[in-house]
Amino acid sequence: MPAAVARRAWLTDLPVLLVAVVWGSSYLAAKGITTTGTVVAVLVLRFAVVVPVLVVAGWRRLRAMNRAQVRGAGVLGAILAGIFLLETYGLVHTSATNAGLIISLTMILTPVAESRLRRTRLSGAFTAAAGMSVLGVVLLTQGTGFSAPSGGDLLMLAAAVARTVHVLAMARMESVRGADSLSLTTVQLGGAVLVFAALAAAGAGGDGTPWAVASGFGAGEWLGLLYLSVFCTLFAFFVQMWAVRRTSPSRVSLLLGTEPVWAAVLGIVLAGDRPGWPGLVGVALVLCGTAWGRAAADRDQERVADRVPGRAAAGGGAGSGGPVGEPGRAPVS
Secondary structure, three states: OOHHHHHHHHHHHHHHHHHHHHHHHHHHHHHHHOOHHHHHHHHHHHHHHHHHHHHHHOHHHHHOOOHHHHHHHHHHHHHHHHHHHHHHHHHHOOOHHHHHHHHOOHHHHHHHHHHHHHOOOOOHHHHHHHHHHHHHHHHHOOOOOOOOOOHHHHHHHHHHHHHHHHHHHHHHOHHHOOOOHHHHHHHHHHHHHHHHHHHHHOOOOOOOOHHHHHHOOOHHHHHHHHHHHHHHHHHHHHHHHHHHOOOOHHHHHHHHOOHHHHHHHHHHHOOOOOOHHHHHHHHHHHHHHHHHHHHHHHHHHHHHHHHOOOOOOOOOOOOOEOOOOEOOOOOOO
């Protein structure tokens, strides 16, 4: 590869890799500003910052959406709201390291679910990778000794399942096909905010309304909230839209797939998470298993595409976002 081409590729890869780092740090950031009683309020505040910016940025394309696309995106938004609630409540009750690694199982669960729907067989390599990841999560949740997983761990596992449902719904819903990524993301997040606002109005906010919670925030909490809104959502989404036009979706997806690595590293280094020897072995197994599984699933998809004329292999993985794989991927994340 010529030096100039390699340099341009690196300049494209660097912002995408930064998104993966930001997403990995988002678990720690959300954990720092959220309690059991403020989950709903924090979600309202976070996306109250994001949605207006997306509306302004994509107003013309939003107006071009037809009713079926808006309804379909609204349904996806309701699923997305469930994902955020499960993730955020789970994060409150487990470590940032566990949260980031358990949620990465979406990369394993999605191809498994897709193979069941399509009635295709997964390769032996993918099955082995999936087994490695599951074993890793079992060890990860044990800490320094063998015990039942925490409630937070189970909520994060439920969130991984919900993410899988979200990805498959987007792939199979005819109504949202043809909608551009920005408009689809905006309506989904808008629908999720309506769910959060309804829960807050119904008194499910715990420690008060979003405005009451916001009034009690100090400088640190506001910085954490803005970090989640600006960097983990807006910056991440627009970098993906920019990068996917300059490189391949597979390359973007591969870089974004390093998110659980950063979640583990930052959780251990900055948050002082101490998973113990069983947990450290689990970390290694989850990271190796999801990376191996991602590669094996991509090869399986390519084989299916080669056998079935007119079917393209799916671009991106479950952990990718926006135009690559999971539109509007915005982890709690």
